[in-house]
Amino acid sequence: MRLLSPGEFAKGKVQSVQDYVLLAVRSITNLFRPPQYLADTIQQADMVGVGSLPIVLSACFFTGAALALNSAATLGRFGALTLIGQLVSIGIVRELGPVLAGLVVAGRNASGMASELGSMIVTEQIDAMRALGSDPTKKLVTPRVISTVVMMFFLTILGDFLGLSGGYVISTFMLGLNSHQYWSNAWQTLGFSDVFIGLTKPLVFGFIIATIGCYYGLSTKGGTQGVGRSTTEAVVAAMILIIGVDVFVTQLLTTILGS
Amino acid sequence: MVFREVKIAFEEKQVLNDISFRLPYGQTKAIFGVAGSGKSTILKLAIGLMRPDGGHIYTLGEDVTQMKEEALFELRRRVGIVFQESALFDSLTVRENVGFSLYEEGAPESEIEQRVREVLRFVELEHTLDLFPAELSGGMRRRVAIARAIITRPEVLLYDSPTGGLDPVTSTTIVELIIKQRDLYKTSSLLVTHRLQDAFIMATHYFDRQHNRMKPLPPGQGCEVPLSFLILRDGKVIFDGDAEELTHTRDEYIREYIS
Numbered sequence: 001m002r003l004l005s006p007g008e009f010a011k012g013k014v015q016s017v018q019d020y021v022l023l024a025v026r027s028i029t030n031l032f033r034p035p036q037y038l039a040d041t042i043q044q045a046d047m048v049g050v051g052s053l054p055i056v057l058s059a060c061f062f063t064g065a066a067l068a069l070n071s072a073a074t075l076g077r078f079g080a081l082t083l084i085g086q087l088v089s090i091g092i093v094r095e096l097g098p099v100l101a102g103l104v105v106a107g108r109n110a111s112g113m114a115s116e117l118g119s120m121i122v123t124e125q126i127d128a129m130r131a132l133g134s135d136p137t138k139k140l141v142t143p144r145v146i147s148t149v150v151m152m153f154f155l156t157i158l159g160d161f162l163g164l165s166g167g168y169v170i171s172t173f174m175l176g177l178n179s180h181q182y183w184s185n186a187w188q189t190l191g192f193s194d195v196f197i198g199l200t201k202p203l204v205f206g207f208i209i210a211t212i213g214c215y216y217g218l219s220t221k222g223g224t225q226g227v228g229r230s231t232t233e234a235v236v237a238a239m240i241l242i243i244g245v246d247v248f249v250t251q252l253l254t255t256i257l258g259s
Numbered sequence: 260m261v262f263r264e265v266k267i268a269f270e271e272k273q274v275l276n277d278i279s280f281r282l283p284y285g286q287t288k289a290i291f292g293v294a295g296s297g298k299s300t301i302l303k304l305a306i307g308l309m310r311p312d313g314g315h316i317y318t319l320g321e322d323v324t325q326m327k328e329e330a331l332f333e334l335r336r337r338v339g340i341v342f343q344e345s346a347l348f349d350s351l352t353v354r355e356n357v358g359f360s361l362y363e364e365g366a367p368e369s370e371i372e373q374r375v376r377e378v379l380r381f382v383e384l385e386h387t388l389d390l391f392p393a394e395l396s397g398g399m400r401r402r403v404a405i406a407r408a409i410i411t412r413p414e415v416l417l418y419d420s421p422t423g424g425l426d427p428v429t430s431t432t433i434v435e436l437i438i439k440q441r442d443l444y445k446t447s448s449l450l451v452t453h454r455l456q457d458a459f460i461m462a463t464h465y466f467d468r469q470h471n472r473m474k475p476l477p478p479g480q481g482c483e484v485p486l487s488f489l490i491l492r493d494g495k496v497i498f499d500g501d502a503e504e505l506t507h508t509r510d511e512y513i514r515e516y517i518s
Contacts, residue, residue: 035365120348123346124343127308127342127346128347130308130335131308131335132359132360132407133335133363134332134363
């Protein structure tokens with residue numbers, strides 16, 4: 001293997017970022033140019049949304065339960081155990097619901113997209129598609145981006161509910177709190193900004209997951225080994241981006257909404 | 260199709276170095292060369308799947324080196340290509356693979372069905388309509404790829420090692436299909452191959468419509484076959500002529516190659 005000079009390495013990285021940005025922009029601008037692939041979008045929505053449902057719901061449920069358990073000790077020390085509903089609610093809706101759903105969908109779907117498109121690259125199916133007069137970014141990328149963005153939104157709503165339910169199970173059956181008190185606390189503490197921030201993040205995360213998965217898939221080089229490498233890199237990149245972008249989105253929206 | 264002083268390099272290796280040739284209307288040109296000599300690259304360059312580092316390529320009167328990807332999609336619909344490993348879409352059935360271009364154009368379902376059956380009958384695989392590529396043999400996959408390439412009635416056909424990796428009997432079946440397409444539809448074609456015997460069969464046989472099979476040409480009629488040969492060596496064209504010229508060449512390398 002040839003060693004790259006620092007200059008060549010930096011140039012390669014800048015080129016990759018440029019290619020990624022171009023692909024991400026095209027995935028959006030394709031929406032305004034025919035043809036539109038509704039059937040492919042629905043099929044992807046089924047794979048991303050319905051396919052990820054069990055794992056997102058269970059991850060959120062158990063995280064909500066663990067959050068309630070962990071908070072109980074601290075809140076109990078101050079005699080504020082009744083506030084557990086508020087804490088779980090804010091924690092899940094603003095932060096954990098979207099991030100957990102994002103990480104789970106990234107692990108499951110960014111890898112799936114990268115390996116599927118990567119396999120199509122190494123078996124010349126992408127070239128065949130271009131040769132048959134179809135734009136792979138329109139037929140393969142845009143449907144994945146749209147379906148992942150939409151499905152992440154709904155998965156997060158359901159994940160939030162299951163997270164709150166996890167907290168409820170612990171609060172009611174283990175800590176002996178009143179169930180009405182838990183739910184009314186959890187509900188009343190949520191303001192517009194909490195829900196807005198909590199439901200904006202999945203849209204951003206969905207876009208990151210699909211564009212990163214497709215970008216790594218379409219940049220695959222080097223046969224089956226390359227497919228494996230793309231798949232791993234896609235998951236790592238998507239997860240790091242989700243966690244990093246989460247900080248910026250939280251700060252930005254908090255500044256804009258003032259809470 | 261015209262190639263004019265085309266050059267391309269991969270990672271500092273000059274694969275094609277100022278190559279020029281013409282493919283006149285209705286003619287078949289067989290391209291030979293050792294592995295890595297840039298034969299398949301020529302086909303990809305011809306329809307803009309790759310961009311050359313220099314020179315001009317005119318396909319159906321358009322300079323593909325100057326065209327944007329969006330405009331190339333239109334041009335590629337007028338050219339058919341059969342990839343080395345068939346490059347069939349593995350998640351689609353034979354019907355969907357063969358009719359891919361027509362589905363993309365939004366043609367009526369009845370027309371697609373009729374034309375898919377027509378071309379599958381041409382390659383004698385009508386019974387495989389609902390099978391997936393993984394359920395077909397290597398030879399059958401090549402025939403499906405030929406059917407997919409000819410369904411739009413292209414003006415030029417590009418064959419990338421259509422008999423590569425096949426047994427002699429299946430290879431002859433594929434060559435017969437290429438001869439059938441050449442003689443019945445007079446389609447211009449570029450044929451990349453490393454099997455000299457395939458090209459010699461093409462030079463010495465014609466397709467007999469009456470008996471639906473290829474037959475040897477009567478002695479002395481070989482020159483009437485619209486077939487020429489192009490041989491590449493070290494990125495250069497070292498031979499471009501017909502079968503007669505090829506058999507009488509004094510070039511030592513070519514004589515050794517064809518012996």
